Amino acid sequence: MQWWKSSASETQITHGQRLWLYCLAFIIMCLLVIPTVIVIPMSFSDSQYLEFPPQNWSLRWYDEYLDTPRWMNATATSFKVATLTMLVATPFGTMAAYGLFVSGGRLGKIVFFLLMTPMIVPVILIAIGTFYVFGKMGIVNSILGLVLAHTVLSVPIVMIIITSALRTYDLNQERVAQSLGSTRFRAFFEITLPQLKFSVLTAALLAFLTSFDEVIISIFLSGGGNSTLTKQMFSALRDYIDPTIAAISTLMILLSTGLMLGLQLFGDKTTEE
Amino acid sequence: MTSDTSASLSISVTELTKTYGKVFALNRVSIDVKAGEFLTLLGPSGSGKTTLLMAIAGFNRPDSGRICFGHEDVTVLPPHKRGVGMVFQNYALFPHMSVFENVAFPLKLRKIPADEKHQRVTEALQTVQLSDFAERGIDQLSGGQRQRVALARAFVFGPKILLMDEPLSALDKKLREEMQIELKQLHRQLGVTTVYVTHDQREALTMSDRIAIIDHGELAQIGTPREIYNAPANHFVASFIGESSFFPLTKNKSGTLHYAGVSVGKVPNRAMHENWTLVIRPERLSLHATKTSKNTDKIYFSGKITELVYQGETVIVMMIMEDGHNLTARMNTRAGNDVDSLRVRQNLLVGIDKQDVIIIPGEAS
Known part of the structure; x- marks a missing residue:
């Protein structure tokens, strides 16, 4: 047949x-x-311009990226900002998600919604708003400003992941732990958190990537010595187009997919245990 | 004085009230649980029984009233300082720990030295017959085994009070009945004061020293299983525990109560109610041919069979009385009862011992 x-x-x-x-x-x-993958062959082109398919192959644009201080600085800034954003957004988002999930009620729903707004409001609005507010506070073009703004974007993502994990978690476990003599604080850290471990890790990673891949806010809030990689790429695209952008994009794709793959593998391992 | 050294503590709940918005979850409930007693809180879902248990455990704060363990007022004591063992409906075992670690958890919190900890966990697991399972993960256990781990974890640290919230409801019927007996034996062995919540009346009758029936946030009746079954205080208790048929009674001037022209008894002492209801338990009835000579210890009514249901050990005989009320009898199928000769639409006499007559206040709605 x-x-x-x-x-x-x-x-x-x-x-x-x-x-x-x-x-x-x-x-x-x-x-x-295809749109994602197409930059990969373009990055290995020998040409001055972005072209597909490349006529000749070379690694010159990777050398260009690695040898230019401007690119290297921007890369360092991006990693610094993304790491700090992750370190701030993950605990805050987790605490908010847990607190609102446990307390519930009308007020909780309203607060949850308010914390979610950065996902609903167009990012350009947040960018313009933070630009003016941070301008008054004098933290435009600073790492602090970038981290704060990226944290605002990342917290809702962390909260969604942690809240959905809590939905399948049995809070009676914490009650039992309390009845057995544990303080609530200790019950959270010894009973609840270990079981949310994988979700917290996922949330942290996504917070990192949210910051690392973010363009719009970075265009407004970063500049000079504190330009992020994405901001630098955007400026480069506007001023002169060369395949360095393709090389950087390829590396960023590698980083993102690598992290997600690693997480999936790690997750499989923990669920098998 | 003795309560501090013995294996158990009494619990005294006084005038406990808890509201959620405008709804009374508990309305001035007072219950005294004796040291070492097995008390069941029985009621339909939403009756407030779990709210009461959670208040005893310390997970909700009552609006007013007092809770004492022995002589100590624990009304506002946080749960982790109350030292009560607790078993939840869904066991709430810690899935990221082994059986041993689960049971050892309360001992770890109390900083018990490793040797003693090991010994006590081993003993607790022996008590619940899970000695070989110490190193297993929670997901490798069956429902009944999980139940036992949750139990062991709740008593391993020697609490003087054990609280259980419908711990058997997730198990299938056969296992549940086995566990009821095991829990009863365990309670006898440990001697710990136990408050047990269930909505299953048979479970309550099987296990309890006393049963407290909760309805709409109020204590409807408290007593031994026999007292509750044989002398229900009101219509709710009579219909919630066991099967019953209800008949309205009329009162004559001398204070005797009648149904269908038959005197069934006097108005109970101290009672000011206007309306009274006769409660008849189906297994207390005897069936007779219409022309049987009557026994003076019994009361007889005449009726007609409307349906017969064969259930193996018993036959359910549904009847309609002359005034249109329904009566259900449950007859044992042993040869002497001659139930096989019963036929639908047959007229007969139903007899009940005067001792088995139950009279409650209120109308037979």
């Missing part, structure tokens, strides 16, 4: 009847992946 006449699942639908679904899925996957 030809495969397209065999049934695709327990239902009577055959692979042939499902063909259009397979095609659709394939097209969607291509649309998702």
Whole structure:
């Protein structure tokens, strides 16, 4: 029997009847992946301009990236800001998610919604707003300003991840721990947190990536010696186009996918235990 | 004085009130649990029984009233200082710890030295027959085994009070019945004051020294299983515990109560109620042919069979009385009862011992 006449699942639908679904899925996957992947061959081009497919191959744009102090500075800034954002947003987001989840009530819902607004409001508005506020406070073009603004963006992501983890967590475990003689504080750290470990790690990673990949706020709030990598790339694109951008993009894709893959592997391991 | 050294403490709940918004979860509830007693809080869901248990455990703060353990007022003491063992409905075991670590947790908090800790955990696991499971993970245990771990964890540190919130409700019927007996034996062995919450009346009857029936945040009745079953205080208790048929009674001038022209008894002492209801338990009835000679210790009513349900050990005989009220009898199927000869639409006499007659205040709604 030809495969397209065999049934695709327990239902009577055959692979042939499902063909259009397979095609659709394939097209969607291509649309998702190709724009990302296309920069990779472009980054290995020998040409002065962004071109696809490249005529000659070389690593010159990677050398260009690594040898230019401007790029290196921006990279260092991005890592610094992303790391600090992660370190601030993860505990705060986790605390907020836990507190609001446990207390519930109307006020809790309102506060939760307010903390979520950075995900709903267009980022450009946040960028403009923070630019003026931070201008008055004198923290534009500073690491502090960037970290604060990126934390605002990251906290909702951390909260969503932790809240969804808490939904499947049995809070009676904390009650039991208390009845057995543990303070509530200790119950959280010894019983609840270890079980949220994977979610906290995921949240931290996403907070890091949120900051590291962020462009709009960085354009407004970073500059001079404290330009982030994304801001520097954006300026470079505007002023002169050369394949250094493709090389940096490739490295950023590597970093992001590497971190996510590592997390998935780590997660699989912990759930198997 | 003795309460501090013995294995158990009494619990005294006085006029406890807890409201959520405008709803009374508990309305001036007073219950005294004797040291070493097994008391069950029984009631339908939403009756306030769990709220009461949580107040005793310290997880909610009552609006007014007092809770004492022995002579100590614990009304506002945080849960971790109350020293009560607690078992939750869903066990609430710590999945990131082994069986041993779960049971050792309260000992670790009390900084018990390693040797003693090991010994006490081993003993506790022996008591619940899980000696070979110490190194297992929680996800490798069956429901019944998890229940036992939760129990061991709750008593390993020697609490003088044990609280249980529907601990058996997640188990299947057969296992639940086995565990009821085991819990009862464990209670006898430990001698610890136990407050047990359930909505299952049979479970309450099986296990308890006394049962407190809670309805709409109020204590409806408290007493031994026999007292509750044989002398329910009101309509709610009578219908919640066991099966019952209800008949309205009429009072004559001399104070005797009648149903269908038959005198069933006197108005109980001190009672000021206008309306009275006759409660009949189905297993207390006997069935007779219409022309049987009557026994003076019994009361008889005549009725007609509307349905017969064969259930193996018993037959349920549903009848309609002459005035249209329904009566259910549960007859043992042993040969002497001759239940096989019963037929639907058959007229017969139903007899009940005068001692088995239950009269409660209120209308038979």
